[in-house]
Amino acid sequence: MEEHPPSPPSKSWSIYTRREITSKYEILERVGSGAYSDVYRARRRSDSLTVALKEVHDYQSAFREIEALQTLQNCPNVIVLHEYFWREDEDAVLVLEYLPTDLAAVIKAAKKKWEGGIRLGEVKRWMVQILRGLDVCHRNSIVHRDLKPSNLLISAEGLLKIADFGQARILLAPVFVDGDAYNQFDEQPSSSQTAFARPAEVVPPLDSQVIEERGELGSEKCGMEPYDVRTNDFSGDIDEDSATHDGGTSCLATCAASDVEDPFQQTYSYEAEEGRIDGNGPLTSCVGTRWFRAPELLYGSTNYGLEIDLWSVGCIFAELLSLEPLFPGNSDIDQLGKIFSILGNLTDEVWPGCVRLPDYKIISFGKVEKPVGLEACLPNRSPDEVLLVRKLLCFDPASRATAMELLHDKYLNEEPLPIPLSELRIPSKHGIQDEDSSVEWNDYKDFDSDSDFDDFGSSHITTTDNGFSIRFT
């Protein structure tokens, strides 16, 4: 791993005032920020363990992430939540394992630096890890709803972990399973295999009324119930107002107005709310990051299922294989247009019942006479690789292969096999950003500049025994 560059100036400061946190963790630098969060690298004072402190500025996003990660405790390909701090009137702070890089950095490095791209054995190892993580989520009835390369974090040892569960939802009903894929492939720790085999424990959801302080997480909760991946039964909660989004940012992050640059000038808005905090209700279609969003979401579905994650994984696999985003739409209509230009039109023949999607009759597209086809988008890739992607990018959600089915797929189980973690090339996220362009780094610094301190120039925050001090320069 390469050295980290100096961190950008800190913009969020409230975490430094939290004695219960600073007494246990030394905050070192801010390493990232998302729509609703600031993430810091920190050192646990008791044993010097490096952790990530994720300060989540949105109640619902924090609630979802904690609830999902509590359910998925001790799953090797899901990020570990060590503990969290959450008091009334304060942002939740999640203490997560620290993971220095992500799959987006791997793709970027492969494109810019690695001759021949990502090697086949590497591609397969990344795929297996993604599928294992997703299979565990789905077996626990959790739909992630924002899978993309930058949410697949990677440890220095090459262990890939699904992260950012701020948009995740949990199914209400138990579901059914069709097999066990975990006795194949070599890299899975044996303890996790035991965990997978156990029946799911019932994990009580967070009580929305009682905000806990410092929830300690210890017991194994990565049990698995049989499931049917095609169930559409969700517990409800409420989304923020929402609308437009782009390819790099989660939908809920950037929703502001409906697709105003829509070439068809159609009204195309999203539900502002989804369900109720206490039970069943419609889902919002405004989730995920556009380039990875399933067609049913783009057409406004509010009763979609776990399959939306499988579409996203199809897009991610295609990107791993070609090093280019498969459907880089610049608006939701453009997104659908890009999908149709490659896969052909969405009609009742390819997905019986699609005409009942809320926005199907509102948005009409001209017939794509000659779809480009997946083969053309994945040049120099084998028919088996194209087929693997095709199994995920089916218009009909019920036809998409499940994570478990793909783990058994011939492609992943034949030579060349997935290589060991120790042979994976793992680029530093920051190294690639730095090399890339100063514009990107400057953009980063300008992003999310809603701090009260922005007008004062750059600030340096130091934790002291009595709290914190801020120096403006």
Ligand SMILES: Nc1ncnc2c1ncn2[C@@H]1O[C@H](COP(=O)(O)OP(=O)(O)OP(=O)(O)O)[C@@H](O)[C@H]1O
């Ligand atoms: N455990 C971690 N270890 C290291 N860096 C992390 C960790 N978690 C998050 N980050 C960094 O912080 C950034 C923001 O985190 P995250 O994506 O979880 O926040 P978010 O607000 O939910 O983002 P988004 O806008 O993508 O939904 C990530 O892109 C990543 O760079």
